[in-house]
Amino acid sequence: MFERLSPLFPYLKRYRRQLATGAVVTVLYNASKITLPKIIGSAVDDMRLGVTRDKIFHHGLLLFGVAALSAVFLYLMRQIVIGASREIEFDLRNDLFENLLRQPPSFYHQHRTGDIMARTTNDLNAVRQLLGPAIMYSANTVVFTAAALPYMLKISPWVTLCAFVPLPVASVVVQYFGSRIHTRFERIQAMFSEISAKAQENFSGARFIRAFAQEEAEIASWETANQEYIRRSLLLVRLMAMLWPTLEFVLGFAMVITLLVGGHEVVKGHVSAGNFTAFAIIIVQLTWPMIALGWVVNLFQRGTASVVRIDELLKWVPTIDDSAVDSAIAADLKLRGDIEFRNLSFAYGSNAAVLHDINLTIPAGSSLAIVGPTGSGKSTLVHLIPRLLDVKGDQVLIDGVPIRHYPLDVLRSNIGFVPQETFLFSESIRENIAFGVQDATDEQIVHAATTAHIAKEIQEFPNGFDTVVGERGITLSGGQKQRTAIARALIREPRILILDDALASVDTYTEERILSGLKQEMQDRTTIFISHRVSTAANADQIAVLIDGRIAELGTHEELLMKGGYYTSLFEKQQLEEEIAVTA
Numbered sequence: 001m002f003e004r005l006s007p008l009f010p011y012l013k014r015y016r017r018q019l020a021t022g023a024v025v026t027v028l029y030n031a032s033k034i035t036l037p038k039i040i041g042s043a044v045d046d047m048r049l050g051v052t053r054d055k056i057f058h059h060g061l062l063l064f065g066v067a068a069l070s071a072v073f074l075y076l077m078r079q080i081v082i083g084a085s086r087e088i089e090f091d092l093r094n095d096l097f098e099n100l101l102r103q104p105p106s107f108y109h110q111h112r113t114g115d116i117m118a119r120t121t122n123d124l125n126a127v128r129q130l131l132g133p134a135i136m137y138s139a140n141t142v143v144f145t146a147a148a149l150p151y152m153l154k155i156s157p158w159v160t161l162c163a164f165v166p167l168p169v170a171s172v173v174v175q176y177f178g179s180r181i182h183t184r185f186e187r188i189q190a191m192f193s194e195i196s197a198k199a200q201e202n203f204s205g206a207r208f209i210r211a212f213a214q215e216e217a218e219i220a221s222w223e224t225a226n227q228e229y230i231r232r233s234l235l236l237v238r239l240m241a242m243l244w245p246t247l248e249f250v251l252g253f254a255m256v257i258t259l260l261v262g263g264h265e266v267v268k269g270h271v272s273a274g275n276f277t278a279f280a281i282i283i284v285q286l287t288w289p290m291i292a293l294g295w296v297v298n299l300f301q302r303g304t305a306s307v308v309r310i311d312e313l314l315k316w317v318p319t320i321d322d323s324a325v326d327s328a329i330a331a332d333l334k335l336r337g338d339i340e341f342r343n344l345s346f347a348y349g350s351n352a353a354v355l356h357d358i359n360l361t362i363p364a365g366s367s368l369a370i371v372g373p374t375g376s377g378k379s380t381l382v383h384l385i386p387r388l389l390d391v392k393g394d395q396v397l398i399d400g401v402p403i404r405h406y407p408l409d410v411l412r413s414n415i416g417f418v419p420q421e422t423f424l425f426s427e428s429i430r431e432n433i434a435f436g437v438q439d440a441t442d443e444q445i446v447h448a449a450t451t452a453h454i455a456k457e458i459q460e461f462p463n464g465f466d467t468v469v470g471e472r473g474i475t476l477s478g479g480q481k482q483r484t485a486i487a488r489a490l491i492r493e494p495r496i497l498i499l500d501d502a503l504a505s506v507d508t509y510t511e512e513r514i515l516s517g518l519k520q521e522m523q524d525r526t527t528i529f530i531s532h533r534v535s536t537a538a539n540a541d542q543i544a545v546l547i548d549g550r551i552a553e554l555g556t557h558e559e560l561l562m563k564g565g566y567y568t569s570l571f572e573k574q575q576l577e578e579e580i581a582v583t584a
């Protein structure tokens with residue numbers, strides 16, 4: 001088991017001083033706790049010889065002093081040990097988040113988000129419980145039993161033996177019920193997640209449900225799920241209801257034995273009344289540590305499994321990294337923007353290749369439009385430039401240098417990438433546009449929004465650029481989202497701008513205006529954009545037609561029209577559509 005816990009050792013080492021102090025305080029707490037029954041025992045024996053005001057005052061004060069000391073130690077113990085577990089949880093969570101953010105998109109295709117979330121929440125919680133309560137209570141039980149046992153044996157080995165018999169049974173009962181309670185609790189949690197997801201889907205899809213008149217069907221399906229939730233909850237209630245009476249019975253039994261056997265010893269004169277009282281108090285004091293022992297076994301089992309699951313994520317090495325970086329490249333390097341694909345072929349994992357033998361040069365400051373049927377590999381091609389996807393070898397070069405020689409930070413800070421599916425954070429539009437640019441001024445934000453042709457619409461919102469979007473705020477239209485994402489890319493003043501079909505939700509007229517604005521803005525920079533519209537592609541310096549992962553046609557608008565291939569037929573088709581739209 002210790003081997004499985006080894007990933008935690010570096011973290012424990014970091015807090016070794018805190019944990020060592022915690023261990024000392026645990027010993028002190030238990031030492032003061034075991035003194036309490038001793039004081040009561042000697043007070044009883046002393047009082048039997050005659051009760052005086054002085055004796056009451058003396059024993060009372062001593063008891064109060066030790067109880068107060070014990071309370072202080074208990075406070076410190078919890079504060080230090082549970083505190084350390086929270087600190088380790090904090091470190092682990094940071095390391096996990098950092099490693100998860102370093103992973104390439106392919107990692108998120110392989111791992112379900114729900115699973116990642118479960119590991120970063122439930123598993124982390126289980127590890128914290130292992131490091132905090134589990135370690136604290138097991139240390140407590142061991143130290144207190146070690147301190148109590150010699151004292152009890154001194155009073156009477158026979159009574160000790162008899163009274164101890166039922167106590168481990170309490171641990172076993174708690175352990176048995178604990179693991180079942182945990183399983184049932186997990187089932188309830190799973191059901192709860194399901195009904196929460198169902199509720200969320202119903203609320204966000206309310207318009208759709210009403211449009212299809214499916215309210216009754218959805219309410220019925222909700223009721224079924226809710227019924228299952230309550231059924232599982234009642235199963236847990238039943239188990240909990242059984243646990244406590246069983247425990248009380250077992251622990252009451254220990255008390256009965258103590259009273260019977262111990263009382264007998266007192267009558268025979270083998271044990272003093274004071275010692276008997278102290279003994280009985282210790283048995284009561286041992287109740288919780290024994291219960292805790294059973295609980296702790298479950299925490300250890302769960303915690304160890306969780307450490308393994310978390311460690312898997314921590315050890316996951318990003319497949320796209322800086323291992324081939326040329327250390328001579330400056331961290332603030334500004335690229336010129338010459339891009340070259342050299343005999344480029346690419347496949348997703350072990351699947352068949354989706355790009356074949358691509359040879360293409362995009363000179364710095366020029367623009368390239370990529371057109372082609374759906375699924376022909378356009379997005380894949382542009383994802384290779386900022387290394388969101390990676391190719392082996394030197395098949396993609398910028399300014400004559402293979403891109404894997406640039407540190408990822410340098411490469412990506414020189415590129416403005418607008419993906420096909422826009423993602424906006426649930427923050428203000430201002431924060432969304434300034435994403436990644438720490439000291440963006442209002443002028444820069446407005447300028448970027450103006451170039452992306454979204455500034456006027458934003459200013460018309462009641463809160464202007466401070467309007468919050470996403471779940472907590474307003475919903476932007478598809479076109480508004482795309483233009484906000486373009487503004488976000490522009491504010492970085494990238495040397496290379498990539499638009500992955502980022503104007504698909506914008507009308508042709510606005511698209512043309514954005515692109516002509518971009519032309520001015522990107523005068524000496526490189527622009528690559530994927531488009532399905534010939535009218536957009538026509539303005540580019542070069543147009544590449546990608547079919548089945550190969551460049552089928554390459555040239556200017558005029559050159560491609562002369563070829564009479566895919567581009568020409570696309571042009572004719574779209575011309576016809578426009579004419580029909582005008583005459584209709």
Ligand SMILES: Nc1ncnc2c1ncn2[C@@H]1O[C@H](COP(=O)(O)OP(=O)(O)OP(=O)(O)O)[C@@H](O)[C@H]1O
Pocket residue numbers: 109348351354372373374375376377378379380381420501
């Ligand atoms: N993560 C992935 N794993 C495996 N195959 C993928 C993955 N992403 C894309 N593909 C496949 O690669 C091929 C090219 O996809 P890509 O998205 O590059 O095409 P596209 O030309 O951009 O299409 P569209 O115009 O519809 O956006 C498709 O057959 C697609 O199914």
